[in-house]
Amino acid sequence: MALADPTRRALFERISREGELTVRVLTSQSGVSQPAVSKHLRVLKETGLVRARHKGRETHYRARPRGLAPLVDWMNFYSRYWQDRIDRLEDLLKRMEQ
Amino acid sequence: MSAETTRSVVIEREMPHPPEKVWRALTQSFLLEEWLMKNDFQPVVGHRFNFRADWGAVDGEVLAVEPNKMLSYGWAAFGLESVVTWTLTPTSTGTHLRMEQSGFRADQEQAFKGAKYGWQGYFGGLEKVLARIE
Numbered sequence: 093m094a095l096a097d098p099t100r101r102a103l104f105e106r107i108s109r110e111g112e113l114t115v116r117v118l119t120s121q122s123g124v125s126q127p128a129v130s131k132h133l134r135v136l137k138e139t140g141l142v143r144a145r146h147k148g149r150e151t152h153y154r155a156r157p158r159g160l161a162p163l164v165d166w167m168n169f170y171s172r173y174w175q176d177r178i179d180r181l182e183d184l185l186k187r188m189e190q
Numbered sequence: 191m192s193a194e195t196t197r198s199v200v201i202e203r204e205m206p207h208p209p210e211k212v213w214r215a216l217t218q219s220f221l222l223e224e225w226l227m228k229n230d231f232q233p234v235v236g237h238r239f240n241f242r243a244d245w246g247a248v249d250g251e252v253l254a255v256e257p258n259k260m261l262s263y264g265w266a267a268f269g270l271e272s273v274v275t276w277t278l279t280p281t282s283t284g285t286h287l288r289m290e291q292s293g294f295r296a297d298q299e300q301a302f303k304g305a306k307y308g309w310q311g312y313f314g315g316l317e318k319v320l321a322r323i324e
Binding site: 108109166167170171174175177178180181182183184185188 | 199201212221
């Protein structure tokens with residue numbers, strides 16, 4: 093359940109979005125303490141979602157998006173996703189001028 | 191089936207609107223934002239863009255543009271490398287719209303089967319967002 097926790101999910105999304113980040117940087121905008129951030133990062137690392145790299149005294153974390161691919165039934169997800177989006181496209185077309 | 195075999199998601203829909211109008215909704219950034227995602231899309235071959243949503247970002251590159259007929263772009267997100275192709279065919283009542291997302295590998299699907307639980311919280315959140323939109 094690595095991504096079920098909202099704080100952990102937010103951390104993972106931020107690392108995915110911004111590339112490589114340190115615990116210090118991640119803590120500064122997370123609204124939780126550094127030990128709490130470190131604990132969440134440990135879970136993400138254990139489940140293969142992020143990779144840690146030691147550089148000087150700091151540890152840098154980077155997302156491992158390929159670690160996710162086997163976890164997701166993408167075809168099932170996107171079938172539902174596109175059905176929903178194309179419904180919204182139809183609604184938009186109704187509202188648009190010719 | 192070889193390991194290289196890929197599969198597609200295909201959705202087809204009859205739209206009571208002319209292809210020119212459907213084309214605008216598929217290619218104009220501010221209209222795409224209304225039904226798909228925030229984006230910096232441009233219908234120009236080679237243009238690289240992002241779609242951004244609550245659940246993450248999609249990296250894209252425009253691969254083919256035939257105005258009012260066909261649009262194709264790369265769609266990469268969370269390790270999935272795929273291609274989305276829209277085909278518009280005029281009909282007597284409007285447009286036959288076809289969306290094909292190709293590039294799903296069979297081995298990804300098989301590997302998934304034992305490990306779905308980890309993502310239920312994540313996509314459960316997405317479903318709540320989608321339900322709210324409806």
